[in-house]
Amino acid sequence: MTTIDTPRQDVLDSTASTDNYLTHTRGFLSWILTLDHKRIGVMYTVSVLVSFLVGGMFALLLRTELLTPGRTICSAEAYNQFFTLHGAIMVFLVIIPSIPAALGNFVLPIMLGAKDVAFPRLNLFSYFLWLGGAGFTLYSLAAGGFDTGWTFYTPYSTTTTTGGVIPVLIGVFILGFSSIFTGLNFIVTVHKLRPPGMTWFKMPLFLWALYSTAIIQVLATPVLAITLCLLIVERVLNVGIFNPSMGGDPVLYQHFFWFYSHPAVYIMIVPAMGIISEIIAVHSHRQIFGYRFIAFSSIAIAMFSFIVWGHHMFMSGQSGLMNTIFSFISFSVAIPSAVKTFNWTMTLYKGTISLTAPMMYALSFLFLFTIGGLTGIHCATLNTDVHLHDTYFVVAHFHYVMMGSALIGMIGGLHHWWPKMTGKMYNEKIAITACIIVFIGFNMTFFTQFMLGSQGMPRRYYDYQPEFQIYHVISTIGSYILAIGFFTSAVCFIQSLMSGAKAPSNPWGGVSLEWQCASPPPHDNFKTTPHVGNCYDFSVVRWDEATKNYIVDHKAELAHSTSEGSH
Amino acid sequence: MLSIATAILAQAAPPAVTPADFWLPIGASVQSGNVDFMFNMINYICYFFFAVVVAMMVVFVVRYRGKRGTRIRTDGITHHAVLELSWSVIPLLICIFIFFFGFTGYVDLITPPKNSYDVNVTAIKWGWQFKYPNGAQSDNLVVPSDCPVRLVMRSNDVLHCCFIPAFRVKKDIVPGRVTSLWFQCNIPTGLEEKDGYHLFCAEYCGTGHSNMNRRVFVLPQAEFDAWLTKQAAWLDEIPDEELYFKAGPKIYARCSQCHSIDGTEGLGPTWKGIWTRITTPSGARFSDGKSYADFIGPGKEYANAEEYIRDSIYNPGKHLVATFGNVMPTFKGQLNDRGVEAIIGMMQHLDEFDAKGAYAKTPPAAQK
Numbered sequence: 001m002t003t004i005d006t007p008r009q010d011v012l013d014s015t016a017s018t019d020n021y022l023t024h025t026r027g028f029l030s031w032i033l034t035l036d037h038k039r040i041g042v043m044y045t046v047s048v049l050v051s052f053l054v055g056g057m058f059a060l061l062l063r064t065e066l067l068t069p070g071r072t073i074c075s076a077e078a079y080n081q082f083f084t085l086h087g088a089i090m091v092f093l094v095i096i097p098s099i100p101a102a103l104g105n106f107v108l109p110i111m112l113g114a115k116d117v118a119f120p121r122l123n124l125f126s127y128f129l130w131l132g133g134a135g136f137t138l139y140s141l142a143a144g145g146f147d148t149g150w151t152f153y154t155p156y157s158t159t160t161t162t163g164g165v166i167p168v169l170i171g172v173f174i175l176g177f178s179s180i181f182t183g184l185n186f187i188v189t190v191h192k193l194r195p196p197g198m199t200w201f202k203m204p205l206f207l208w209a210l211y212s213t214a215i216i217q218v219l220a221t222p223v224l225a226i227t228l229c230l231l232i233v234e235r236v237l238n239v240g241i242f243n244p245s246m247g248g249d250p251v252l253y254q255h256f257f258w259f260y261s262h263p264a265v266y267i268m269i270v271p272a273m274g275i276i277s278e279i280i281a282v283h284s285h286r287q288i289f290g291y292r293f294i295a296f297s298s299i300a301i302a303m304f305s306f307i308v309w310g311h312h313m314f315m316s317g318q319s320g321l322m323n324t325i326f327s328f329i330s331f332s333v334a335i336p337s338a339v340k341t342f343n344w345t346m347t348l349y350k351g352t353i354s355l356t357a358p359m360m361y362a363l364s365f366l367f368l369f370t371i372g373g374l375t376g377i378h379c380a381t382l383n384t385d386v387h388l389h390d391t392y393f394v395v396a397h398f399h400y401v402m403m404g405s406a407l408i409g410m411i412g413g414l415h416h417w418w419p420k421m422t423g424k425m426y427n428e429k430i431a432i433t434a435c436i437i438v439f440i441g442f443n444m445t446f447f448t449q450f451m452l453g454s455q456g457m458p459r460r461y462y463d464y465q466p467e468f469q470i471y472h473v474i475s476t477i478g479s480y481i482l483a484i485g486f487f488t489s490a491v492c493f494i495q496s497l498m499s500g501a502k503a504p505s506n507p508w509g510g511v512s513l514e515w516q517c518a519s520p521p522p523h524d525n526f527k528t529t530p531h532v533g534n535c536y537d538f539s540v541v542r543w544d545e546a547t548k549n550y551i552v553d554h555k556a557e558l559a560h561s562t563s564e565g566s567h
Numbered sequence: 568m569l570s571i572a573t574a575i576l577a578q579a580a581p582p583a584v585t586p587a588d589f590w591l592p593i594g595a596s597v598q599s600g601n602v603d604f605m606f607n608m609i610n611y612i613c614y615f616f617f618a619v620v621v622a623m624m625v626v627f628v629v630r631y632r633g634k635r636g637t638r639i640r641t642d643g644i645t646h647h648a649v650l651e652l653s654w655s656v657i658p659l660l661i662c663i664f665i666f667f668f669g670f671t672g673y674v675d676l677i678t679p680p681k682n683s684y685d686v687n688v689t690a691i692k693w694g695w696q697f698k699y700p701n702g703a704q705s706d707n708l709v710v711p712s713d714c715p716v717r718l719v720m721r722s723n724d725v726l727h728c729c730f731i732p733a734f735r736v737k738k739d740i741v742p743g744r745v746t747s748l749w750f751q752c753n754i755p756t757g758l759e760e761k762d763g764y765h766l767f768c769a770e771y772c773g774t775g776h777s778n779m780n781r782r783v784f785v786l787p788q789a790e791f792d793a794w795l796t797k798q799a800a801w802l803d804e805i806p807d808e809e810l811y812f813k814a815g816p817k818i819y820a821r822c823s824q825c826h827s828i829d830g831t832e833g834l835g836p837t838w839k840g841i842w843t844r845i846t847t848p849s850g851a852r853f854s855d856g857k858s859y860a861d862f863i864g865p866g867k868e869y870a871n872a873e874e875y876i877r878d879s880i881y882n883p884g885k886h887l888v889a890t891f892g893n894v895m896p897t898f899k900g901q902l903n904d905r906g907v908e909a910i911i912g913m914m915q916h917l918d919e920f921d922a923k924g925a926y927a928k929t930p931p932a933a934q935k
Contacts, residue, residue, distance in 0.1 A: 288645075289645065332662075349631070351640065370620045374617060386737050465780075538641075
């Protein structure tokens with residue numbers, strides 16, 4: 001029968017290809033008041049990328065200042081504001097919303113074969129909250145900036161004379177609610193809108209990751225909100241909560257802060273792990289190795305994330321017993337991380353690997369995450385951490401995880417779903433070149449910082465001893481290369497938008513549902529709730545040279561899934 | 568297995584100073600050897616796993632690369648319980664092993680011997696004060712060799728952190744609490760600036776954070792005792808009339824982070840012309856709108872300008888000069904009466920000092 005070879009009806013449907021979510025309605029208001037998860041996802045993506053540009057500019061200023069000991073381009077006060085802004089913007093405005101709110105919003109409902117998230121209005125409200133939070137953060141600059149470090153440690157944050165502290169605290173408070181509502185939305189969507197046939201263990205792993213993340217967002221972020229409120233109360237009303245001169249306790253603040261901010265690390269990395277599971281499976285065209293172990297490890301990481309916060313406080317004066325307990329539990333995070341890493345690597349075994357741009361980013365992720373994860377052992381081990389705590393070693397470690405892994409994962413995901421989001425292909429050669437430049441620049445910037453740290457250079461230093469200069473120079477040159485890499489990537493995307501070839505529905509050969517709807521997807525994603533098979537069974541996929549598209553053979557898929565179900 | 572590893576750790580007991588290598592700086596304390604051993608052991612474990620992951624990745628990508636249009640292989644296995652359990656359990660065992668030795672090493676690292684020599688440390692934005700049992704004070708940390716030294720640390724303002732890389736020790740200093748760390752160094756360094764070990768503040772504390780570093784000097788017990796006796800008496804040994812130019816510049820080094828004497832703007836008011844400002848009614852104003860004349864003078868809050876300066880050093884937040892924030896820490900307990908006297912004398916004779924606070928005139932004694 002010829003229908004076997006025919007792609008889905010909705011893909012070939014002529015209305016589907018002309019009427020898509022981008023052209024469905026027009027005008028500024030149709031975007032800003034949209035309830036369409038895809039448009040909200042796109043708005044988040046643009047906003048996050050703009051914030052990334054701003055945060056990145058601050059990073060370049062920091063690196064340039066550190067080219068020489070003493071003053072290079074700015075004063076110590078300015079430097080302290082720059083690193084604070086760099087941290088706050090990258091954490092709260094970029095990495096936390098980057099994958100769940102930007103890519104997750106776009107992909108999650110389509111992967112579920114749903115028309116939208118469970119609460120589309122709440123979703124739009126989340127975006128406006130993000131805008132409001134970003135607005136307050138921006139306003140804090142006009143109000144005199146803030147030099148507290150992104151951690152807002154007391155009593156410095158309650159006594160510093162910079163005027164932007166209260167506005168940014170309000171901003172982060174609001175951003176927290178944006179994050180909570182997105183999480184809530186995703187939890188309900190995954191529970192309620194899975195299509196018939198998609199059991200929990202048939203969900204794409206990206207959904208497991210988003211689901212785990214959403215749980216952390218909903219449970220942990222309120223703690224941050226309360227902590228920031230208390231900080232504002234102390235600063236404005238002089239009520240002694242954290243400041244010892246008024247009877248408070250600064251270590252209490254650190255407990256509160258890290259009770260959120262450690263889980264927040266996993267809000268950043270777990271969704272990236274989900275993306276990597278998707279990219280590696282799809283671009284290797286190979287059943288993901290050890291699906292259940294990967295799915296459970298996401299949940300395990302989400303759970304462990306709540307009970308390891310004390311490892312940020314090994315030097316803070318908390319008791320030795322507490323340090324010992326937190327050290328022990330911190331090691332437990334290594335296990336699910338190791339499982340994931342090995343399972344991803346094994347997925348390559350006997351695959352049919354296309355070295356596409358998303359795959360290059362995924363391989364970069366594997367390389368960088370392995371370094372970032374392994375150096376966590378040095379920091380979790382009590383006696384070596386005494387030496388490494390608060391040095392550049394820690395800076396390098398968390399950049400390998402937060403940037404080399406979480407952000408590279410996000411950029412990889414953006415390349416992966418770009419054809420779906422925009423309906424355009426990009427120039428693969430430029431994209432891969434950009435990825436290689438980013439990879440080289442990243443390692444040059446941050447690997448040197450491991451040595452800086454283990455040699456004893458403390459972090460957040462404006463001035464430093466001359467013997468550290470050589471490392472700083474290499475690191476700064478690396479950061480410029482990194483910037484060139486991202487710039488190349490931006491050029492690639494802009495060129496794609498202007499003159500990219502039309503994207504087919506399934507350019508990579510994926511089986512999960514988003515590859516079975518048109519690129520870009522129509523307003524309602526699917527006309528009817530689509531059929532769900534095994535989203536990692538690539539034996540049903542074949543390349544069609546005529547349409548330059550991968551085609552999913554649904555009859556074979558159906559046969560496979562029923563035979564699987566029968567045993 | 569544990570006993571073997573303990574034996575290895577004991578074997579690795581350090582020579583006195585381990586030279587800097589690719590990863591670690593000079594190690595000079597009795598504790599540094601164990602920390603370095605642990606660091607290097609973890610490194611080797613990391614090298615191994617990193618090599619395994621990257622090798623697998625590269626081999627598989629090269630071996631199983633398939634361009635678009637290649638028939639998709641379907642012979643890959645989907646899961647393998649033994650394999651997956653093994654790479655859960657083996658890392659778990661390794662982690663428990665590392666945790667255990669990290670823990671026992673940590674206990675040794677932070678537990679001071681009973682006979683330790685205590686030095687009181689005050690951290691303050693942005694400097695250190697080291698106080699010794701005989702009342703001596705020092706800006707740099709000077710300690711006896713072959714003797715366990717315990718730093719008993721307090722902060723006068725915000726969080727700080729004492730970090731001595733060469734000794735592999737670090738501890739936060741929390742306002743409102745007393746924290747401590749200990750070390751023992753068996754190799755004397757002398758008092759030359761270049762020979763001293765770095766002591767850094769490792770917890771962000773504001774503008775001068777990165778300049779809040781000092782040197783640690785280690786002296787043989789006899790030399791240390793001599794230094795200590797001399798140090799305790801340095802302010803008292805200076806005759807009264809020479810106090811302001813002999814002790815003044817030394818003390819001013821701390822003040823100079825915020826107060827210039829050449830009129831440059833700083834975090835605090837410049838000292839240039841300060842004595843005139845204080846002693847004339849039309850002088851600078853305070854943030855509450857009052858002028859100096861409102862509370863300096865007979866029968867007022869301060870009988871004279873000297874009284875006012877003294878109180879500004881001990882209770883800096885009481886009267887704020889207009890446009891300046893309440894950021895100055897108190898120097899109560901750090902600067903005694905003679906120290907304050909030296910500062911006041913210096914303010915009264917500012918024209919005799921250069922822009923950096925060095926005495927720029929021939930001392931009156933030499934003129935005779």
